[in-house]
Amino acid sequence: MREFEGGTAVxxxxxxxxxxxxxxxxxxxxMNVVLSDIEERALKDAAxxxxxxxxxxxxxxxxxxxEGEMDHLGRVVRAHFGAPDVLCLNAGVGGGGGPTHQITTRDWKWTLDVNLWGVIHGLRVFLGDMRERDAGHIVTTASVAGLTSFPGSLPYNATKHAVVSIMEGLFSELAEAGSNVHVHCLCPGVVATNITHSERNRPKELRNDVDGEAPREIPAQMRSFLDRVYAEAKPSSEVAELVLAAIVEGRFWIQTDGFFRDAIKARHRSIENDTDPPARGSLLSVYGL
Ligand SMILES: NC(=O)c1ccc[n+]([C@@H]2O[C@H](COP(=O)([O-])OP(=O)(O)OC[C@H]3O[C@@H](n4cnc5c(N)ncnc54)[C@H](O)[C@@H]3O)[C@@H](O)[C@H]2O)c1
Structure with a gap:
């Protein structure tokens, strides 16, 4: 049975x-689908x-x-479909990486704007309608980077930890209120998408070369490593099936593979045991980086 037939996904x-x-x-x-994205051409093709x-x-x-554009999205959805049955707050960027002392204010701002404020605005715009209707599912795309603390991409980690915390808090808030709005936290490992090319999404005013600074390119060797790892990673269609299954089964956590399970356990053990953080080396060290 297709239990969401005729419903709306945003x-x-x-x-x-x-x-x-x-x-x-x-x-x-x-389901009818409201697709939103910053990239106009790709969005039209997707629709x-x-x-x-x-x-x-x-x-x-x-x-x-x-904020204003998210308010507009809310108004369009409300006018056409009412409260969403499924809301996926998924937009994200890799953001600025590298040693923390080299990360610029623009890197931090861009990453927080998309990965964290995108979720905050999404909840602010849609949660009230969903709670009033007392139905629906909210899925946020966090990351294993929200469950571990690998070095090399601190702005990204910070946003994903924040999203995990928001979703855990929201889970409790809704449960205490006896709400029938359900929340799900997707924490993918490495998935074959265009995330390593997310510089394409960086607004002009937040580019590092805006004041004549040279743009920081990903070195060629790293680029070919990333292209290989991501091309061979789990297909995004499989992740989408995991999301659907978690919604149907009412599961909060959606994890895509076991690659990072040891790192997650080790972090939690260090908190429980009051010992130093365990994560060393890049998040991609499991792939040989
Ligand atoms: N691919 C991975 O390995 C991986 C792992 C963990 C988490 N994630 C998360 O998955 C989510 C989806 O990313 P993906 O891997 O599919 O990458 P992707 O680059 O293929 O897709 C991201 C989409 O977000 C859009 N986007 C970027 N900035 C935006 C903005 N300001 N407003 C609206 N849309 C914007 C892009 O245009 C793109 O269509 C992100 O939140 C990412 O952090 C990805």
Whole structure:
């Protein structure tokens, strides 16, 4: 049985990767899909793909870090469909990486705007309607980077830890209120998407070369390592199926693989035992970096 048939899914970052895969998965369940993304061309193409599956696809170009644009997304969804049955706050960027003393204010701002404020605005705009209707599912795309503390991408880690904390807090808040709105926290490991190319999404005013500084390119050797690892990683369509299953089964945590389980356990043990943090080396060290 397709229990969500005729319902509405709203997805941020829906033009690529896991967002697009979730859009396709929900459309196959017979749901109408509101796709939002900052990239206009890719968003139009994605909406056409979803429409071809025989459901209504509405494309709303939105920068999730922009309060007014998220308010607009809320108004469009409310006018067309009312409160969403499934809300996926998924848009995200890799953000500025490297040694922390080299990370710029612009790197921090860009990463926090998209990965953290995108979720904050999404909840502010949609949660009230969903609670009033007393139904629906909210899925945020956090990361294993929100469950561990590897070095090399501190702005990214900070946003994902914040998203995990928001979702855990929201879970308790809704449970205490006896609400029928359910929340799910997706913590992917490495998934084959375009995330390592997210500089394409960086607004001009937050680029590091804006004042004539040379842009920091990913070194060629690292680029080919990343391209290989991500090309061979779990397909985003499989992650979308895991998300659907967690929604149907009412599970909070959605983990995509076991690669980082030891690192997560080791971190939790260090907190319980009051010992030094265990994570050393890059998050991608499990892939040979
Ligand atoms: N791919 C991985 O290995 C991985 C692992 C853990 C978590 N994640 C998270 O998964 C989520 C989806 O990323 P993905 O891996 O599918 O990458 P992706 O680059 O393929 O997709 C991200 C989408 O977000 C959009 N986006 C970027 N900035 C935006 C903004 N300001 N407003 C609206 N949309 C914006 C992009 O245009 C793109 O369509 C992100 O939150 C990311 O942090 C990815």
């Amino acid at each position: 997805i941020t970052g829906a033009a690529s990767g896991m967002g697009l895969a979730m859009a396709e998965c929900f459309a196959r369940e017979g 056409a793909r979803i429409e071809a599956l025989g459901v209504t696809a509405l494309a709303v170009q939105t920068d999730v870090g922009n």
